[in-house]
Structure formats: structure tokens, C-alpha cells
Amino acid sequence: MRAVSDWVVLSLASVTLRRARLEVIQMTMQDEKGIFVTIRFWTDFTKQDGTKAVVPKQGWAAGSLYARASQLHGIKSEAPVLFNNLDELMTKLDRLLRQHDISLVIRDDKGNLVPRLGKSYPKWTWTGT
Secondary structure (H helix, E strand, O other), rough: OHHHHHHHHHHHHHHHHHHHHHHHHHHHHOHHHHOOOEEEOOEEOOOOOEEEOOOOOOOOOEEEEEEEEOOOEEOOOOOEEOOHHHHHHHHHHHHHHHHHEEEEEEEEEOOEEEEEEEEOOOOOOOOOO
């Protein structure tokens, strides 16, 4: 059986390790140059008895889109954009990008940057087909 002092040392080591991990995560997030968008799918299902449950590896084809805050890009955390089906996912992604003044581009054959989604791209309209 370990002495009380051993537990204190182990606890302090654990706290120090957690702080070190947190500092590494914070440093990594500050150095990130990418634009991060999170797609979250709903996973709550109603069972036959009326209770809610989560079915492993199964989700609804609906959910929400989030843009991660970034000081480098001037992106602030805002309310998520919800989508009700996969058909409207690109339209809602376009809305999220426009909310944050983000433009996704490609390079054409001549080397020019061409907007493909978000700010500076013609507004998407969902046809429902």
C-alpha cells in the first residue's frame, strides 16, 4: 500500500501533465493557419418505449455547422447553421462561410484565384431537387 505522500506526488504529477497538455493544445491552436468547419450530425433516436437513445455509428442526415474561432482569420464564434437534410448541406455551408466573410477559392489554368464558395461567389439557391 502506498503512503499518503506518494499519492500527493502522483496527484501533482497528474496536474502538471494536464497543464502541459493544455499549454501544448493552446500553442497549437494559436499556430493553426487553417479555417476549421465542424459538421455535427444529430444522434438522438427515440426507442419504442419512448426514451431517447444513441445508436452507435448511426446518425441523422441532419445537424449543424460550426466555424471555429480564429484570431488569424478574424473569425468569431457565432451560432451554428442548422441543416435538415444532406441536399441542403452545401447551401448551408455557403451561408456559414458568408456569415464569416470567408471565400473558398481554386486556382484556374492561368493562375488566377477563382471563388468557389462563400463570399465573392454567386449566391447559392437550393432548388429542393
